[in-house]
Amino acid sequence: MQRVTKSVTINRPREEVYKFWRDFENLPTFMQHLTSVTVTGNGRSRWVANAPAGATVEWTAEILEDRAGSLISWRSVAGSDIQNEGSVRFADAPADRGTEVRVELAYDAPAGSAGVLVAKMFAEEPGQQLRDDMRRFKQVMETGEVVRSDGSLEGAGQGVLKQRPAQAPEMEELKGLK
Amino acid sequence: MKANCWMGKKSVEVVDVPDPKILNRRDAIVRVTSTAICGSDLHLYNGFMPTMKKGDVLGHEFMGEVMEVGRDIKTLKVGDRVVVPFTIACGECWQCRHDNWSLCENSNPNAALSEKMMGHAASGAFGYSHLTGGFAGGQAEFARVPFADVGPLKIENGFSDEQVLFLSDILPTGYMGAEMCNITPGDTVAVWGCGPVGLFAIQSAYLLGAERVIAIDRFEYRLKMARDKCRAETLNYEDVDSVSETLIEMTAGRGPDACIDAVGLEAHGHGLAYMYDRAKQAVGLELDRPIAVREAIMACRNGGTISIIGVYGGFDDAFPLGTVMNRSLTIKSGQCHVHRYMRPLLKRIEKGEIDPSMVITHRMPLADAPKGYDIFVNKEDNCEKVVLSPEWE
Numbered sequence: 001m002q003r004v005t006k007s008v009t010i011n012r013p014r015e016e017v018y019k020f021w022r023d024f025e026n027l028p029t030f031m032q033h034l035t036s037v038t039v040t041g042n043g044r045s046r047w048v049a050n051a052p053a054g055a056t057v058e059w060t061a062e063i064l065e066d067r068a069g070s071l072i073s074w075r076s077v078a079g080s081d082i083q084n085e086g087s088v089r090f091a092d093a094p095a096d097r098g099t100e101v102r103v104e105l106a107y108d109a110p111a112g113s114a115g116v117l118v119a120k121m122f123a124e125e126p127g128q129q130l131r132d133d134m135r136r137f138k139q140v141m142e143t144g145e146v147v148r149s150d151g152s153l154e155g156a157g158q159g160v161l162k163q164r165p166a167q168a169p170e171m172e173e174l175k176g177l178k
Numbered sequence: 179m180k181a182n183c184w185m186g187k188k189s190v191e192v193v194d195v196p197d198p199k200i201l202n203r204r205d206a207i208v209r210v211t212s213t214a215i216c217g218s219d220l221h222l223y224n225g226f227m228p229t230m231k232k233g234d235v236l237g238h239e240f241m242g243e244v245m246e247v248g249r250d251i252k253t254l255k256v257g258d259r260v261v262v263p264f265t266i267a268c269g270e271c272w273q274c275r276h277d278n279w280s281l282c283e284n285s286n287p288n289a290a291l292s293e294k295m296m297g298h299a300a301s302g303a304f305g306y307s308h309l310t311g312g313f314a315g316g317q318a319e320f321a322r323v324p325f326a327d328v329g330p331l332k333i334e335n336g337f338s339d340e341q342v343l344f345l346s347d348i349l350p351t352g353y354m355g356a357e358m359c360n361i362t363p364g365d366t367v368a369v370w371g372c373g374p375v376g377l378f379a380i381q382s383a384y385l386l387g388a389e390r391v392i393a394i395d396r397f398e399y400r401l402k403m404a405r406d407k408c409r410a411e412t413l414n415y416e417d418v419d420s421v422s423e424t425l426i427e428m429t430a431g432r433g434p435d436a437c438i439d440a441v442g443l444e445a446h447g448h449g450l451a452y453m454y455d456r457a458k459q460a461v462g463l464e465l466d467r468p469i470a471v472r473e474a475i476m477a478c479r480n481g482g483t484i485s486i487i488g489v490y491g492g493f494d495d496a497f498p499l500g501t502v503m504n505r506s507l508t509i510k511s512g513q514c515h516v517h518r519y520m521r522p523l524l525k526r527i528e529k530g531e532i533d534p535s536m537v538i539t540h541r542m543p544l545a546d547a548p549k550g551y552d553i554f555v556n557k558e559d560n561c562e563k564v565v566l567s568p569e570w571e
Contacts, residue, residue: 142270148201151312152287165233166312168196
């Protein structure tokens with residue numbers, strides 16, 4: 001399995017940060033490749049991610065461990081498109097600095113479009129995708145939403161080559177945005 | 179709408195672009211009534227800032243009338259008159275909560291780019307490359323203002339645009355430059371650069387209690403403004419062999435107690451060091467020409483303070499770190515935390531302690547922006563500050 005870990009400090013109370021993540025249906029608001037997560041009960045949830053060329057990749061995850069305010073871990077069940085597992089830890093940052101969030105993800109790269117998705121997520125720089133997702137998570141927790149600019153309509157994670165010029169978009173360009 | 183766009187090195191054009199749109203719930207759209215060309219826009223114009231894209235709308239000094247607000251904006255309403263700070267800040271992160279607004283942790287969507295160059299990212303800013311977020315600027319008929327509940331300052335006292343426009347950047351920047359000097363009675367402050375920021379730094383140094391302010395430049399018309407409008411003693415560096423030795427002599431061997439660099443990365447000078455920086459910058463081996471700050475460090479009295487408000491982009495050669503260490507110098511710097519200074523400086527304007535409009539030498543319609551850049555960069559027609567308005571024909 002390929003592993004990647006990233007951390008970020010968020011200026012909100014630990015309970016609040018934990019709670020937002022614990023509702024997995026919130027994850028697509030800041031995880032760029034996720035289209036939806038649906039909680040199906042019994043600690044299980046159905047995850048749908050974008051793969052290249054309009055394809056999607058789906059898997060079911062089950063919660064392994066859930067310690068209120070401090071840790072959530074999960075893994076995909078047998079038979080998923082992508083075998084993966086993850087954990088997120090929440091700790092108080094020193095003094096008035098909020099909450100330290102540490103995420104660890106691991107994937108098995110299969111063949112086919114799911115494999116391309118995994119390759120894309122790890123790209124040339126392992127961890128950059130996760131780092132961008134964490135930046136968006138911080139924005140959502142601290143400011144209420146993902147911050148957009150004219151150059152980066154989808155927010156953090158648009159490499160400079162993918163950016164538009166810094167001028168307002170046409171209405172049509174806003175339609176596909178999350 | 180019409181907007182002044184960066185089209186490549188030494189090329190700006192006023193062209194038709196789409197009108198700004200609300201992209202976040204805390205945005206506002208402002209109809210620009212006045213905007214200005216900043217000395218730091220010339221670094222973009224001259225091609226010294228990486229990550230510019232053809233078509234980027236320029237401009238980070240602007241004010242106007244609120245036309246539309248996002249659904250989370252409760253503090254502004256349509257019709258309000260506002261000055262917009264050039265740095266964009268969320269008001270919620272640890273840095274904003276500690277009054278360090280230009281270090282906002284959330285307002286730069288392209289922070290990853292900055293992190294690669296600088297280790298960490300600074301805040302977003304209007305019209306200032308994709309390193310600071312790729313936000314369209316204010317040299318336009320309309321502008322989108324993110325976090326409009328945090329940044330824009332309402333103007334309700336009937337002041338003209340020209341009296342308050344520079345609260346957006348250059349007045350707070352000059353003031354912060356002087357404030358970072360921790361001026362105490364009897365202090366002599368030397369200011370490199372008599373552009374608008376330098377002039378505001380001179381005035382601020384006096385407001386904060388400096389005994390003497392010595393201003394350094396090479397353009398006689400700028401030195402005259404420093405003398406006549408700001409009470410500075412002046413030094414034309416082209417008239418002397420060594421700026422630092424001259425300053426040391428002017429202060430009876432002590433050196434200025436604090437030195438402000440209001441020049442930045444495109445400093446001019448003479449002699450070998452200047453030729454060296456120019457050559458390296460020309461072939462891309464050095465991003466900056468740190469001549470002013472080197473002189474400032476050499477001139478400053480033992481234990482004094484160097485305040486850097488001129489813009490630097492990257493890495494600098496022959497930086498006299500040994501002087502800093504052995505002579506107990508303190509270096510302070512930063513993009514201005516504009517949000518921190520807007521209200522207190524508006525009070526000073528109200529009290530008549532400062533009249534920011536004194537720096538303006540040229541007024542033009544927005545459509546003439548390319549001409550404005552041209553005369554400003556070439557220092558033609560005694561150009562000090564160009565104000566543009568989309569409202570003028």
